[in-house]
Amino acid sequence: xxxxxxxTSIISISDPGVWFGDNTAAxxxxxxxxxxxxxxxxxxxxxxxxxxxxxxxxxxxSLREIEYAFDTLKADGACLLSSYEGKYLGNPAFxxxxxxxxxxxxxxxxxxxxxxxxxxxxxxxxxxxxxEFVFDTTRTIVSLLSNGTVTKxxxxxxxxxxGGGTVPYITSRLNGVAQKLPxxxxxxxxxxxxxxxxxxxxxxxxxxxxxxxxSHILFGTDFPLGGGSAVAVSKGLIENGGFSEAxxxxxxxxxxxxxxxxxxx
Numbered sequence: 001x002x003x004x005x006x007x008t009s010i011i012s013i014s015d016p017g018v019w020f021g022d023n024t025a026a027x028x029x030x031x032x033x034x035x036x037x038x039x040x041x042x043x044x045x046x047x048x049x050x051x052x053x054x055x056x057x058x059x060x061x062s063l064r065e066i067e068y069a070f071d072t073l074k075a076d077g078a079c080l081l082s083s084y085e086g087k088y089l090g091n092p093a094f095x096x097x098x099x100x101x102x103x104x105x106x107x108x109x110x111x112x113x114x115x116x117x118x119x120x121x122x123x124x125x126x127x128x129x130x131x132e133f134v135f136d137t138t139r140t141i142v143s144l145l146s147n148g149t150v151t152k153x154x155x156x157x158x159x160x161x162x163g164g165g166t167v168p169y170i171t172s173r174l175n176g177v178a179q180k181l182p183x184x185x186x187x188x189x190x191x192x193x194x195x196x197x198x199x200x201x202x203x204x205x206x207x208x209x210x211x212x213x214x215s216h217i218l219f220g221t222d223f224p225l226g227g228g229s230a231v232a233v234s235k236g237l238i239e240n241g242g243f244s245e246a247x248x249x250x251x252x253x254x255x256x257x258x259x260x261x262x263x264x265x
Contacts, residue, residue, distance in 0.1 A: 001047070004230030007253075008263055011037045012051040012079035014111040019055055019084070026055035030065050038073045049076040049260060051109045057084035059097050066100060076260050077107030077159075082140040084113070090143030102153035107259050109159045112136040137165030141192075146177040150188050157259060158192050159218060163199025168211040186211070193259065195220025196251065200236030214247040218256055 001009060013033055019026035033053040041048045052069035054062040069075040078101065080089060087093055089110070101108055112133040137160055144150050144158075160167070167174070167189065178185035194212050197220035199205060209217075221233050237243060237251060257264050 001230070004234065006230050008047055008049060010049040010051055010076060010109070010260075011040065012109055012111065013053045014079075015081055015113045017056065017081050017084075017113070018053055019058060023055065023058040023061055026058055027061040027065065029053075030055040030061075031068070034065070034069050034073055034075070046263075049263060051075065051077045051079035051107070054078055054080065054097075056080060056097075057087065057093070059094060062097055063100055066097075066104070066106075070104060070106070074262075076262065077109060077157075079109045079111060081113035082110055082136040088140040088143035090140070090145075090147045090149045092147070095149075098149055098153045098156065102155045105155040105157070107157045107159065109161070110137065110140065111161050112140075112165065134162055134165040137162060138167050138170070141165065141167050141189075142174065142177060145174070145181065145185070145188060148180060150191075151182060159259075160192055160194050161220060162195070162197050162222075163204060163208045164189075164192070164194045164212070168194075168208045171211065190216065192216065193218055193255075196233055196237060197222035200233050200240060202236075202240040205236070205240045209241060209243075214243060215250055215255055215258075217251045218259075219252050 001007075018029040018033065030053045034050065037048070037050045037053075041050060050069070050073065052065065052073070052075040054065050056062050066078060069078070082088065089098070113136055114132040141160065141164065171185065171189070174185055181188050189211060190213055192212075193216045194208070195218045199208050219230075219233065221230050223229055234252075237248060241248075243251065
């Protein structure tokens with residue numbers, strides 16, 4: 001962070017999450033992760049924020065943890081994986097969670113999970129992280145669009161990692177779900193926020209930038225995975241994005257402050 005002049009990072013837990021078949025154990029581990037993060041925030045004032053870990057797919061346990069993390073720890077948002085046991089975030093089983101997040105006008109950061117990994121044992125780790133991760137993000141976004149969660153829960157502010165998976169590049173393929181969206185497909189996609197992790201190369205960034213308003217792009221690195229570093233991302237955005245100085249300031253800082261106003265202090 002210091003080497004790349006990163007003032008604040010948001011702590012979150014990515015795959016495989018904290019649930020391994022035991023709801024009680026998952027609830028305990030989620031609480032331990034969130035308390036640990038809260039202590040880091042306290043120990044390093046201004047340097048960290050928290051997207052709370054939830055013991056999903058345990059919806060009841062997740063609702064309890066949201067109450068604790070948001071009301072007691074003052075978490076900045078919640079972190080979800082793209083799928084749980086083959087169910088994507090738009091699945092009706094997760095509707096109570098979405099309703100509560102919507103009531104709280106929560107920021108929800110989504111990290112992909114390889115749903116296919118448990119059923120296709122022949123996949124290598126490179127295939128999992130290189131291919132299935134971005135597909136899983138795409139599938140969960142489509143699930144939220146196709147079943148109307150985005151219109152039922154309009155106050156959830158979703159952040160999609162890795163530039164939204166493959167969504168910015170297959171919009172014409174998603175026209176089928178647009179029939180159920182009052183405002184159509186593109187306006188809903190442009191309401192989401194997207195981070196720059198793995199989306200700053202000269203081949204990906206032009207399409208990503210074409211779809212996503214600069215005001216909804218957030219600086220993300222994937223550090224320490226995937227060779228993502230703040231320095232590399234900054235360089236890629238400058239060299240490959242064609243962004244103005246004002247847009248780069250937004251991506252680097254101002255856009256995040258609009259979502260997380262606590263950090264303005």
